[in-house]
Amino acid sequence: MYNSLTRIQNVFGFFTTVAFVVGGIIAATDFTFSRTPSASIKPTNVQVVKGRPHYYSSKKEEYAIIKFSLDADLSSLFTWNTKQLFVYVTAEWPSVSGANETNKAVIWDTIITSPSSDHLANIGPATLKKLRKSAAGKSVDPSRGKLSLKNQRPKYQITHPSGKVAKTEDVTLHVHYNVQPWVGALTWNQDVDFALWKRMARGISKAFELPAVKKKDDSTKAKAK
Amino acid sequence: MLSSLQNPRQAAAQLLNFALILSTAFMMWKGLSIAADSPSPIVVVLSGSMEPAFQRGDLLFLWNRNLLAETDVGEVVVYNVRGKDIPIVHRVVRKFGLGEHAKLLTKGDNNAADDTELYARGQDYLERKDIIGSVVGYIPFVGYVTIMLSEHPWLKTVMLGIMGLYRLTNRNQMSHQPERTQNSLIFGTPAKDVTSALPRFIYSKQQENAIIDHVTSHLDTEFKFDNLDLLLEKLDLHGYEDVRNSRLENLKDLIVKKIKSKIALMRKNMGLGNLPID
Numbered sequence: 001m002y003n004s005l006t007r008i009q010n011v012f013g014f015f016t017t018v019a020f021v022v023g024g025i026i027a028a029t030d031f032t033f034s035r036t037p038s039a040s041i042k043p044t045n046v047q048v049v050k051g052r053p054h055y056y057s058s059k060k061e062e063y064a065i066i067k068f069s070l071d072a073d074l075s076s077l078f079t080w081n082t083k084q085l086f087v088y089v090t091a092e093w094p095s096v097s098g099a100n101e102t103n104k105a106v107i108w109d110t111i112i113t114s115p116s117s118d119h120l121a122n123i124g125p126a127t128l129k130k131l132r133k134s135a136a137g138k139s140v141d142p143s144r145g146k147l148s149l150k151n152q153r154p155k156y157q158i159t160h161p162s163g164k165v166a167k168t169e170d171v172t173l174h175v176h177y178n179v180q181p182w183v184g185a186l187t188w189n190q191d192v193d194f195a196l197w198k199r200m201a202r203g204i205s206k207a208f209e210l211p212a213v214k215k216k217d218d219s220t221k222a223k224a225k
Numbered sequence: 226m227l228s229s230l231q232n233p234r235q236a237a238a239q240l241l242n243f244a245l246i247l248s249t250a251f252m253m254w255k256g257l258s259i260a261a262d263s264p265s266p267i268v269v270v271l272s273g274s275m276e277p278a279f280q281r282g283d284l285l286f287l288w289n290r291n292l293l294a295e296t297d298v299g300e301v302v303v304y305n306v307r308g309k310d311i312p313i314v315h316r317v318v319r320k321f322g323l324g325e326h327a328k329l330l331t332k333g334d335n336n337a338a339d340d341t342e343l344y345a346r347g348q349d350y351l352e353r354k355d356i357i358g359s360v361v362g363y364i365p366f367v368g369y370v371t372i373m374l375s376e377h378p379w380l381k382t383v384m385l386g387i388m389g390l391y392r393l394t395n396r397n398q399m400s401h402q403p404e405r406t407q408n409s410l411i412f413g414t415p416a417k418d419v420t421s422a423l424p425r426f427i428y429s430k431q432q433e434n435a436i437i438d439h440v441t442s443h444l445d446t447e448f449k450f451d452n453l454d455l456l457l458e459k460l461d462l463h464g465y466e467d468v469r470n471s472r473l474e475n476l477k478d479l480i481v482k483k484i485k486s487k488i489a490l491m492r493k494n495m496g497l498g499n500l501p502i503d
Contacts, residue, residue, distance in 0.1 A: 088318075
């Protein structure tokens with residue numbers, strides 16, 4: 001009835017049960033931490049250029065470069081179950097002025113690792129050492145959730161399948177986040193409050209218009225002057 | 226091997242049990258599939274393009290219904306490139322338009338460039354139908370077993386070997402089960418001569434304790450004579466299902482009747498009231 005194989009089997013079965021229950025409890029504790037994120041964002045410099053936005057682009061098209069300033073306090077999103085925070089800024093605009101926002105594009109993003117997952121980040125050893133030092137041995141470091149960017153260059157240029165983005169109206173910048181847990185459910189910024197989790201305070205810029213295409217000769221002329 | 230030939234009933238039960246486990250697993254998978262409206266509601270991460278969020282071997286739970294909102298920018302989705310059957314887990318970074326034919330562009334968090342290069346020839350954007358689900362839940366490491374199995378095929382052989390060994394030892398265990406015949410002795414009397422009167426069941430101390438255990442662990446008022454098989458095994462009086470005495474009475478029935486009256490007597494002595502025996 002009880003040979004060593006059934007014993008091993010029982011131990012393994014018990015281990016997996018315990019592991020899953022503990023995992024479930026850890027995932028559930030997310031709801032016991034309050035979330036009070038806030039952010040403010042504004043565009044600082046907007047340009048529209050005609051050219052190849054990527055090295056692999058097959059055709060020339062209009063693309064917009066939106067520089068922005070961002071101040072965000074996402075420190076309350078860091079708990080013991082936070083593996084990383086993915087923060088991204090989108091530009092959103094309606095196809096027809098006044099309609100729902102039907103065009104969305106990420107212009108900038110960043111991964112903020114929790115000190116417990118620093119070793120997983122795709123960075124060099126020197127940067128890793130610096131990052132580790134910044135947390136000073138803490139397993140949770142809320143200070144990492146504070147962002148302050150001035151006139152930040154976007155990582156991605158905005159294009160549109162039609163190839164035209166110049167003079168687009170009603171463009172807004174939005175700050176979003178995605179909390180990646182060590183175990184459990186992935187969560188994003190909410191539009192409504194949910195128990196201890198508050199919606200993002202502000203986090204949307206005023207509407208602005210993309211300018212006309214910047215002429216190449218304009219810039220060369222400017223340089224010549 | 227031989228034991229299974231000798232005892233086809235046991236072999237059939239074992240086969241049935243195995244089939245039951247397989248079909249339960251299959252039904253749970255398909256049930257989840259229907260609930261999530263996704264052909265594969267649980268996927269294992271195969272590449273590092275979403276690191277540090279997802280490592281190879283992590284388990285992702287997918288949801289493919291748009292109950293409240295459409296699949297949007299920022300969601301991590303699993304999609305199949307047209308014409309290829311490799312699921313890719315990446316984040317949606319652009320969305321143009323609304324509804325079924327919205328144009329979606331994806332990118333791995335850990336990749337420098339977006340996925341335009343990964344898509345099929347002539348395909349610049351994904352559509353909703355290319356996506357088999359959005360990631361909603363996450364469990365680390367658990368899926369690594371499948372990666373190990375697909376990358377080191379010899380592990381499969383080892384696992385099959387262990388399973389075979391287990392079956393074999395299981396068989397051996399079963400052959401330890403006493404072979405009961407008409408000549409097996411029950412309290413000194415050959416089975417063929419056992420009747421409802423003979424022999425007297427004089428229990429050993431050990432057997433007496435086993436019966437006391439059984440009675441005290443079933444103290445509820447609605448006492449029923451179920452689970453006697455386990456008790457029979459403890460009393461070493463099991464395995465008489467197919468044995469008959471010279472009057473063609475079933476030996477197990479005779480034994481069970483004896484034990485039932487023993488239990489009834491015991492309960493009466495303990496002040497638990499009378500029990501009707503059948």
